[in-house]
Each structure stands twice: as C-alpha cells, then as structure tokens.
Amino acid sequence: MLFFLACCVWVHTALAVSEGYQVPKEEIAQLVDVSPMPEVLLNEQHIWMALLTKLPEAKQNTEIGVRYGDLHFNPTTFMRLGITTYSGLSFKHVATGAEVQVDNLPVGEVYAPRWSADGRYLAFILLSKQDGRVWVYDIEQRELSALSRYPLNGVTTEVPYHWLPDSSALVINSAINHTGEQQQPVQQSPLVGPVVAQSHGALSPLKQTTQILSTEDFAHYAQGQLIKVPLQGRPTAIGGPAYFHHFTPSPDATNLIVAMAMLEAPQQQQTSQDSLANHPSVWQVWGMTGFALYELYRPELSLEPSLEDSDEQHILTAISTPTPAPPPLRSHFQWRADKGATVVWAQEGDAQGEYGLYHISSPFKRAPRLFMALQEPFVRMDWGDSNIALLTQAESERFLRTSVINPLAPQRNPLEVARYRVTEATSEQWLTTRNDLGVEVIKVVGSRYLFVRGVEKAQGQDLPFLDRFDARTNMRTRIWQSQAPYFEEFVALLDDEGMRFITRRQSKQEQPNYFVHDRTFSSLEQITHFRHPYPALRGLSQEVLSFDGGDGTQISGTLYLPANYDPSLGRVPVLMWVKAPSLVKHAFNSPHYFLPVDHLGPLPHLAQGYAVFEIDAFSLPGEQGSVAQLRAQWQATAQAAVAVLAQQGIADVNKVAIGGHGAAATVVLDLLANTELFVTGIARSGTYNYTLAPFAFEKQTGTLWQDPQAYLMSSPLAYADKISASVLLIHGYQERKPGHFAVQSERLFSALNDLGKRARLVLLPESDHDYANRQDVLHLLWEQQSWLQRHFDPLPVVEEINQVPEGLRFKLEPEAQTPWPM
Helix, strand or coil: CHHHHHHHHHHHHHHEEECCCCCCCHHHHHHHCCCCCCEEEECCCCCEEEEEECCCHHHCCCCCCEEECCEEEECCCCEECCCCEECEEEEEECCCCCEEECCCCCCCEEEEEEECCCCCEEEEEEECCCCEEEEEEECCCCEEEECCCCCECCCCCCCCEEECCCCCEEEEEEECCCCCCCCCCCCCCCCCCCEEECCCCCCCCCCCCCEECCHHHHHHHHCEEEEEEECCCCCEEEEEEECEEEEEECCCCCEEEEEEECCCCCCCCCCCCCCHHHCCEEEEEEECCCCEEEEEECCCCCCCCCCCCCCHHHHHHHHHCCCCCCCCCEEEEEECCCCCCEEEEEEECCCCCCEEEEEEECCCCCCCEEEEEECCCEEEEEECCCCCEEEEEECCCCEEEEEEECCCCCCCCCEEEEEEEHHHCCCEEECEEECCCCCEEECEECCCEEEEEEEEEECCEEEEEEEEEECCCCEEEEEEECCCCCEEEEEEECCCCCCEEEEEEECCCCCCEEEEEECCCCEEEECCCCCCCCHHHCCCEEEEEEEECCCCCEEEEEEEECCCCCHHHCCEEEEEEECCHHHCCCCCCCCCCCCCCCCCCCHHHHHHCCEEEEECCCCCCCCCCCHHHHHHHHHHHHHHHHHHHHHCCCEEEEEEEEEEECHHHHHHHHHHHHCCCCCEEEEECCCCCHHHCCCCCCCCCCCCCCCHHHHHHCCHHHHHHHCCCEEEEEEECCCCCCCCCCHHHHHHHHHHHHCCCCEEEEEECCCCCCCCCHHHHHHHHHHHHHHHHHHHCCCCCCCCCCCCCHHHCCCCCCHHHCCCCC
16 A cells, blocks of 8 residues: 555656646736726715726635634634625716725725715725724715724624714724734645646645634634724724624614624524524614613523433422413514614514514613504515605515505505515615615605616516606606617616616627716716726627527527637637536626626637637536436537537637536536547536536436446546547646545546547646636636647638638648647
8 A cells, every 4th residue: 555655646746747837828818807897886965986996806815714604704804705895996976077096095905885874984894914994985085094993893794884874973893802813824735836737646635725613613703892983083882792693773873773693592403514593693772882772582592401400399390380482573673764763573473374563662661562464474664754665575485565555554555566576576676865864765756756776678688777656656657778789777866857867888899887867958978987898809799699409499609709800711710618507697688788708718718819609508417307318418509509600601610629617517528528529628627527426416316326327427537438639627726616626637637648538637726616816817728728729720811812712711730730748
C-alpha cells in the first residue's frame, strides 16, 4: 500500500503540473471586469436617485463562513454571506440631471441602502473585513458620516437596522459579542495556479469551506443589543441583550415590535440540522427604553420533567391538576400603518377553520379587540388611508384573494379586486407612498383611486403595464404599456394622475437607461446615460431559430452572430452551448431584452469571430425519461440543430463545437461518444461517473445498489472508448456540489488518456461549482479561447472583391497543422 501511494504521488508530481495563470486576449478579458449596470434607488419624493455600482462577479470576494441551518454568515464580521453589495455610490437629480459623486467613501462595500422618509438621508451599511457599521449621506449638505461606532449583528436579521418613520433616528441591532478579531485562517489550497494534467494524478485533499455550528455556538453570534441612534445626539440602549430576529418601530416612532428567539428552549421539530426557524420565539411590544409594554405571544413549551426532581407527591399533584389550555396561535404581527401605535395580528379561533384579526393600541392596557372576522387564512394586509386597505387571504393552497376593505368598517361589503395563483403572487404590485407619519402605505388618490403595476403575457411575451384602479366601480384603466421595439419597466409615478412617470427602457442593441414620460406633452426625456457595457460586442445580433427536434416537437435556440458577421464570406465556426433552463438570466421573456453577456457562458467567444448557438431544450440527467430515451432525444436534438445551422448557411458542419457546464457537461460527453457531429467539446464541472453519485436517480430508478445498470449506462465514463473528438475538461478544485466533485473530471481524463484520446484537464485551484475567483475565470477563458483556436482558426479574411473566392470558405485543416500541447 505504501508503495502504491508513493507511486501516485510521483505520478501527480510528474504529470499534473501548474503552468501558471494565463490571460485571454483583451476583448475577452475585459468582459470579466465589466461592472453590472448601476442599480437605482429613488428617494420617497422622487427627487434624487441613488446610483449603486456593483462589483463585477469575478471580483467579488468569496468569503469563508459558518452555517446554522439556512443562515450562512461570516464569523468575523457577524454579517450574512451571499448578500448583494455595491462598490460605489453617487446621486442624480431627476429634474435637472445634475450628478453628485461620493468620492470619500471609505474602503469597504455598501450594503442595504435605505432612504429616510423625508428623502434627505441615505443610510447604508459599510462592510469592511472586520465588521459592518451604519453610515449616512446627507444629500442636502453633501456630507458623509459614520452614524455609530457599534458593529452590527446581521446574523439573525438580514438588514439589522430600521429608520424611524419621522427620519430622526435609526434603531440598530448591534453585535455585543463582536471582538473584531480575525478568525483562524482556513488552510489554503496547496496549488499556486491552475493544474493542467496529461495523465491522472492523486491530488491533495480539498479544504473544508464551511463549518456547521451547534446551537450553543450559534448563540454566541446571535446575541444582539438594540440601540437607538439619533442623527443628532447620543445613542441609547433599548432594553437588554437577546436573540432578536425581528424588530420594527411604530408609525409614531414611540414603540417597537420585537421577536426574540428562545435558543435555550427545545426546538419545535427535530431535524438533522439545527435552524433558527425551528426555535420558538417570544413577541412583545417595547417602549423605546426597552420596557415590555405588552406580550403579544409566548409559545407554550412542552418540557419533560426531570425524574431526579420528581417525587410521589409531585406526580400525584401533576395528575390531579388539569392541564391548562394552550394559548391561541397568533401570527403576522404588524403595525397598523395609518395609526400611531396599533398592533394587528392574525389569530386562530376555537373552532376549526375560524380566523380573525385582532388589534391593541397604545398604551396597551386594555384587552385586545376583534378587528374583523376572516373566513380564510390571513396572508397580508396592505394599509392605505383611513378608508381603504387591501386584505389578502389564502383561498386554497394554490390561490390567493385580495379585497378592498374600509378600516372603519372592515366587515362591511369587502370588494374582491384580484384572484391569482400563489406562484403569481408578485406579478402585480400596488404602488405605495409615504403618509404623514412617514410610513409606507398604498397610494390612494381622492379616497378612490389606486395604481397597480404588473406584467401581462401576450403572444408569449411579457409586457409591463401601469393601471389605475377605481375602488368604487371595481374597474381598471390602462394608463401605459411597454411597446416594441423596446422592453420597458415601470419604476415610479411622479404625479397623482398617472401622466408623469419614470421607466427603465432597453432594446436588443440599447443598454437599459431611465426615462421620464410626460403624457400631457407627449414627451420622453432620458435621465441616465449609462455606457454600453461590452464595446467589443457592440452590434452583435441575436435570433431565435426554431426547428423540428426529430419527434415532431418544436425546439428553439438562440443564435448569436459576431458584430462583423458578413454572410457573403461564407460559413463561420459555431460553438453550440447546452444551457440548463434554470440558468436563464432574464427576469422577463421578451425579444427586446438587452443582451446580458455572462462571461462564464459562451458569448465571450463572439469576440473571436465565432457564432454561438444556445439551446436549453436538452432534458438534463435526472429528469423524466429513461437513459435510452434521454440519449435518443439528445442525439435527435443535436442532429437537428447542426442541420438547421447548415441549412441557414451559417455553420460549416466540420467546424461545430459543443460545450456545457454542470449537468449540461454530461450531455456534452454523451453526444461526443454517440455522435460524430462535433469537432471538439468543452465540458465543465460535470458528472461523468454516476457510480460516484449513488443517489442521483433515487426518485426514478432507485439508488446505485438498487439499479446499478442505470447508473453505469448514464455514465459517459462507461463509453469513453467511443469518443473520437477532443475534449477540454475543466473543474473547480474546491467543488462541493454533490455528485460533481473534481474527481469526476480526473477519472474521465485518466480513462481518455489511457485510451489514447485527445484531452486536456484543467483544475481551477480557488473555484467551486460556480467559478468566482478572478484569476481562475481569466484562465478559464484563456483555456477555452486557445482550445477553440486550435480547431477553428484561421478565420476567413475580408477582401474588397465582388465575389468570395472558394479558398476563403472554411475547410477542415490537417491535424498536423494543429499540434496538441504536451
């Protein structure tokens, strides 16, 4: 055994080496550093826009954190991981277009920006390597200041601060156990660059990236202290430390609803992994000093008595004493937005299926009263003015119902205004504004009219719209709708009549920007001028090609052609990309959407002059269908796709490559083994040996031990001997997705090497399943660029002649002219 291990180490050292990081050509490399379009946050008066610049994905930090249930956070900063942060901040005046740059922003990342109700201050959390703290920018005085010296606790509350509605102060949840000490560094990867192998080697063990906490350890991070931090004056503590996971100030800024997890209490349900949601919580109303004014709900805990503490008398007493009835279940605690300090909640009645809304008001001395009886489970209440509120109830598990009620007489003639599926709950949104208290409420004009924004589907396209709703007649009037050749989203209403509003407009060739519509004067004014994010790809074209998948089903794919494409020059090389449907980036379905270039997808290679054909119609392994059925479908779809590209005069059938990531990479290898359609393949982070993923098909055929033949037949490794095309295998060295560990690519490469096939294995040292490290991503693009060049170059040369010479058309070059690297 020792001799065998020594041999493995020798093989790894000799044949799996790091060639150092490489960088692709400039027009591809610059796509990695493209900052996403700035996000816009309007203040409540729609006078100022905060422009928030995001970091390019490949530059974002890949922090190592700890987990407790579904909570993933950094133990040094006490802040969540996976949150959206921004690298820059500026402001634009809507009416004049004047810009204000914030140049003195300290080192760190901006998180959770929130405007004050009066529209003067923008608060945000500045994340450093040590902690997260609240900062405020005063747009009137053009001043940036740190609001407090207290590090925040973003472990139990994703946004650990709230503005008071009167804009005078913030309430924060501070991390009382934060020490500022850096956690012990995690053992770093032994690799100093990408590993490029020509034979299989035994690699070093992977580093552990995430630690799972026990409840006792989690309590250290979860404990917080509420503090009132005024814009002017000294901060004051509110009550004592607790495990806060919810706190909201009252509309009159005098009280708080707080929810405190009982981490020491037994969990409501036992699971294989602790979670904050499994612990009971106490809900209370506090004054701003932290004094508990009213207890909204305290769950009854079923604690088993200790045998050591019980005696015969104790047992007899327990038997003779009747068990008290558990308290009625209360939920959905919220402040009534049109009152100073009134709490409303949903409560189950004694009879099954009986529900009601109850309320209690300051000073919280009287018993709660019934606000209204409900026939269906409560979902949400959106408050408007004293005459209108919107009540949403669950008609069933699939459907929700929204009705207009009068808060002064809630039981009197509720008007049903919408009924929709639970999955469509966010397809429409009622416009909001701030009331006199500074609280966000439904915008109501003349105690009658409301406005609703949404997305309507027409002929397979999503069309955003703005409607005005009349609560007296239950009728809608369409005010505006997106029209071709643009895709336009409603952003904000600038008046009470619906004549002036802001939209975000884009088209195939025009990047998103913001515009002001004035329907009175039929005018359109552009208020932002964001630059084109991909100058190297400006002018590229995209087209949806539909074709018969072989069994009568219609398949469609998106064809992208390079900016300098000239059909008179003949056919171009094509990179066909197998795309999982879940990876579609568009939030909406529209042919007028501006093309977002994902540098981890195939589109960067348009800059090399190649065409790209993305198809998301391939059923992926593990979905419905037997192995034989899936394989037949893949082959039929691939053959039809290549055929339609050839018929359109776009592709030379001898210069079509195929690629895919994750489960799509398995499809790539299967097609390379069972067809001769492709000159080469790029397979990234796939599963090639399903015997190493023994539960992959458990829902269909069972586990590996129940149906070993299905697992073997699904594995490209089992028929690697049939692969005749070359293969570029890429995998993240830190891969943690089940069934996709880096050993998958290692084993397949070893087999291909021993079979005398042409293959190249690249392990990216700092990457998981989704590549994020900038150096790794740049090297990945260089590998793909170099790989395709060996198969596709040279490209045709443009000459000033009337007819295209036959010599400029693509022909397969002899293999001797495309040497393989050793």
